Amino acid sequence: YPIQNFHLKHMMAEILANNMYLPFTIIYNLKDRNDPLKACHGRKIKHLKRKSAVHNRRWFWKPTKGGGGRGIVVEHLTPLLDSITSKPRHQAQSGIFQQEIPDLLLYQNRKFELRYYVVLYKLSTHTHRLSSAIYNYPHAIIAKQEFDPTSNDRNKIITNRSFLSGKDRRNLVYQATLKDFPLKDTQSFQPVVMKALVDTTRQIVGYLNSHFHHPPPPPTSQP
Numbered sequence: 001y002p003i004q005n006f007h008l009k010h011m012m013a014e015i016l017a018n019n020m021y022l023p024f025t026i027i028y029n030l031k032d033r034n035d036p037l038k039a040c041h042g043r044k045i046k047h048l049k050r051k052s053a054v055h056n057r058r059w060f061w062k063p064t065k066g067g068g069g070r071g072i073v074v075e076h077l078t079p080l081l082d083s084i085t086s087k088p089r090h091q092a093q094s095g096i097f098q099q100e101i102p103d104l105l106l107y108q109n110r111k112f113e114l115r116y117y118v119v120l121y122k123l124s125t126h127t128h129r130l131s132s133a134i135y136n137y138p139h140a141i142i143a144k145q146e147f148d149p150t151s152n153d154r155n156k157i158i159t160n161r162s163f164l165s166g167k168d169r170r171n172l173v174y175q176a177t178l179k180d181f182p183l184k185d186t187q188s189f190q191p192v193v194m195k196a197l198v199d200t201t202r203q204i205v206g207y208l209n210s211h212f213h214h215p216p217p218p219p220t221s222q223p
Contacts, residue, residue, distance in 0.1 A: 006204070009064045010094045014038075015207050021196040024099040028084065030092055037085070057102070063095040068162030074100075074152050104147070105189060107181060111143040113159045114193060118201055120208075129209045132201050136194070140176040144168065 006012055010029050016022050027038040059080050063071040117135040144155040168174055178186055
């Protein structure tokens with residue numbers, strides 16, 4: 001199983017293109033020379049530009065090789081597309097454009113993300129197919145500063161542990177578990193998050209099981 005593909009943002013977006021929980025996404029894949037810009041959900045680039053202008057929505061550019069928040073650019077779609085796609089070939093890289101999500105649920109007026117662990121495993125059965133198990137105790141990473149929808153300050157709009165100092169990472173202000181959230185908030189978003197997590201995990205496991213060959217098990221030696 002080429003699990004390494006799941007570290008590549010543009011390939012993960014390809015796999016999850018029909019996932020209803022994925023923000024509106026444009027895939028920029030430099031290896032696809034005939035059509036390097038691909039719009040998920042089958043919409044054309046011109047339509048995306050009009051939609052962005054009407055709603056005045058910002059977009060995030062996330063380079064595939066930009067882990068830890070590196071290389072993220074926040075801008076409206078037309079100038080963002082122009083700046084990224086006009087780079088010389090030797091400076092260009094694959095990645096994804098994602099539309100900013102409105103009406104965010106905030107924690108202490110800060111953006112946050114929940115991180116779950118999912119284990120993929122394969123048992124020695126006659127099917128030799130992958131299965132998965134979700135660890136239902138997520139932890140949250142909380143933005144360093146209060147959210148401001150008009151600001152491009154990365155500490156306000158990006159939640160990533162790489163943006164925190166060593167001292168900050170030990171500060172519980174910037175991290176939490178579900179029990180730290182107000183009960184009413186947990187009860188409202190946990191069922192939705194779990195459904196999204198289960199649906200997305202099933203889609204990933206289904207993709208792996210259907211797209212790659214399953215080798216037969218090695219012969220067992222008889223006593």
